[in-house]
Amino acid sequence: MIVMKFGGTSVEDSAAIERVAEIVRSRAAEDPVVVVSAMARVTDQLLAAGKAAADGDRDRALELAAALRQRHLSAASELLPGTHFFNLQPALESNFKLLQDLLSGVATLHELSPRSTDCLLSFGELLSSDIVSAAFAVRGLASARVDSRECLLTDASYTKATPLFDETATRLQARLRPLLAQHLVPVMGGFIGATVEGVPTTIGRGGSDYSASIFGAALNAERIEIWTDVPGMMTTDPNLCPEARLIEEISFEEAAELASFGAKVLHPATLLPAIEKSIPVLVLNSRDAAGLGTCIRAHVPGNHHPVRAIAAKRHTTIVNVAGERGEIPRGFLREVLAVFDRHQCQVDIVASSQVRITLAVESDTAGPQLLADLERFAQVTCEPRQAIVSVVGENLRGRQGIAASIFGSVAAAGVNVRMISQGASEINVSFVIREDDVPAAVRRLHHDLFSDGEVASYVSTDEPTVEVNAHGAKI
Ligand code: ADP
Ligand code: ASP
Numbered sequence: 001m002i003v004m005k006f007g008g009t010s011v012e013d014s015a016a017i018e019r020v021a022e023i024v025r026s027r028a029a030e031d032p033v034v035v036v037s038a039m040a041r042v043t044d045q046l047l048a049a050g051k052a053a054a055d056g057d058r059d060r061a062l063e064l065a066a067a068l069r070q071r072h073l074s075a076a077s078e079l080l081p082g083t084h085f086f087n088l089q090p091a092l093e094s095n096f097k098l099l100q101d102l103l104s105g106v107a108t109l110h111e112l113s114p115r116s117t118d119c120l121l122s123f124g125e126l127l128s129s130d131i132v133s134a135a136f137a138v139r140g141l142a143s144a145r146v147d148s149r150e151c152l153l154t155d156a157s158y159t160k161a162t163p164l165f166d167e168t169a170t171r172l173q174a175r176l177r178p179l180l181a182q183h184l185v186p187v188m189g190g191f192i193g194a195t196v197e198g199v200p201t202t203i204g205r206g207g208s209d210y211s212a213s214i215f216g217a218a219l220n221a222e223r224i225e226i227w228t229d230v231p232g233m234m235t236t237d238p239n240l241c242p243e244a245r246l247i248e249e250i251s252f253e254e255a256a257e258l259a260s261f262g263a264k265v266l267h268p269a270t271l272l273p274a275i276e277k278s279i280p281v282l283v284l285n286s287r288d289a290a291g292l293g294t295c296i297r298a299h300v301p302g303n304h305h306p307v308r309a310i311a312a313k314r315h316t317t318i319v320n321v322a323g324e325r326g327e328i329p330r331g332f333l334r335e336v337l338a339v340f341d342r343h344q345c346q347v348d349i350v351a352s353s354q355v356r357i358t359l360a361v362e363s364d365t366a367g368p369q370l371l372a373d374l375e376r377f378a379q380v381t382c383e384p385r386q387a388i389v390s391v392v393g394e395n396l397r398g399r400q401g402i403a404a405s406i407f408g409s410v411a412a413a414g415v416n417v418r419m420i421s422q423g424a425s426e427i428n429v430s431f432v433i434r435e436d437d438v439p440a441a442v443r444r445l446h447h448d449l450f451s452d453g454e455v456a457s458y459v460s461t462d463e464p465t466v467e468v469n470a471h472g473a474k475i
């Protein structure tokens with residue numbers, strides 16, 4: 001069997017869902033399990049409705065819910081002829097009623113807890129999976145909508161819950177094997193799960209990719225397909241840099257590094273379950289089903305290009321932590337890191353000097369409580385609106401001159417580098433710049449490293465040599 005995951009844009013309206021049905025039909029013989037995200041932008045709109053309700057603006061919250069109802073009902077009515085639409089409508093309406101009740105409750109209490117947020121967000125994937133499953137059925141693809149809250153079990157860390165892998169595998173196999181044996185296509189919502197007590201949870205924004213790979217690993221899938229709105233994994237974000245090119249094959253290690261450092265095309269945790277079971281992951285374009293896409297797997301044939309791709313991770317804050325007497329006392333680094341750990345704040349880059357420690361972290365995670373805890377024993381300053389740019393490639397290992405060439409390009413773009421990290425992962429050179437400088441830096445870097453598809457090839461020698469590409473930049 002295979003797992004096929006379709007992201008928000010791939011199910012954004014009736015035309016997109018028609019395309020999904022065609023794509024799944026083309027794989028019907030391979031026993032697909034289909035995972036869908038909420039329709040494009042729905043999760044953001046649910047969050048906006050929740051925020052309006054929590055601010056006490058019940059009317060605005062219900063207005064947003066009404067717009068969501070309208071959009072889902074229109075898509076369903078366009079996809080489902082007559083009685084098929086009327087058969088599905090009660091299930092959709094009962095979800096909209098629950099959504100309204102939830103928003104009214106939030107508006108009364110003026111409170112939206114992480115637990116209620118997850119309940120609120122679950123509607124996006126519940127609705128889209130209902131509609132997609134019904135659309136399959138009328139197109140001759142016998143399907144069964146499966147409630148992911150009964151299969152993906154997690155802990156109770158609401159909004160970023162951790163999956164319970166063994167329990168999830170047991171539930172999934174019990175629930176899906178009989179359906180697959182009857183040649184039904186299970187259709188499930190990504191991103192959502194539940195605690196063992198049955199309270200809805202979500203596994204972090206963009207988490208449907210992760211759901212797909214958890215399901216793939218639990219069911220020992222032959223491959224996991226991630227269908228999205230770009231041709232595959234590319235040499236950088238094509239929406240940032242139009243020169244970006246498709247990467248046809250990439251190793252797990254490189255792709256995981258890119259995903260962790262901002263390549264939104266894959267949720268950062270997606271590859272972990274796939275790596276464990278050595279399941280290849282394909283990234284494909286739902287608007288061009290015949291396209292080649294990207295194959296991510298354990299080993300890919302070597303090439304001589306030093307760089308595989310460039311990623312940028314925005315929403316980064318630099319936190320400077322200085323010792324109180326102008327120097328760092330013994331044990332200071334350990335104490336500082338313990339605070340970040342306690343607040344579950346992942347540190348992406350760290351640098352230290354005699355007088356201070358500088359850390360680059362995701363902005364949302366460096367909250368006031370964390371800073372207050374640091375201020376108990378240190379002087380703390382923050383620099384928000386930063387970004388981490390990462391240049392990734394297995395051939396970076398021991399490559400002489402690559403750092404000079406990267407920072408030469410960034411300087412030529414007129415961009416100042418605030419922090420640098422090389423060596424922590426041998427396949428990644430990362431640096432921090434201002435968020436506003438990302439487009440200029442990435443475009444220039446991409447141009448210099450991947451000029452016109454004509455990167456001068458390396459002569460394979462034991463001694464790494466500095467090469468020059470078609471534009472004269474050292475690579
Ligand atoms: P989906 O809704 O299908 O999950 P996402 O918006 O989460 O889609 O991810 C796809 C987006 O990822 C693309 O539209 C693109 O802007 C962005 N992206 C960032 N880096 C890359 C990259 N290296 N290759 C391809 N897409 C990338
Ligand atoms: N709908 C969720 C989100 O927008 C999950 C996903 O799209 O992967 O974050």
Ligand code: MG
Pocket residue numbers: 007206209264265266267
């Ligand atoms: Mg995504």
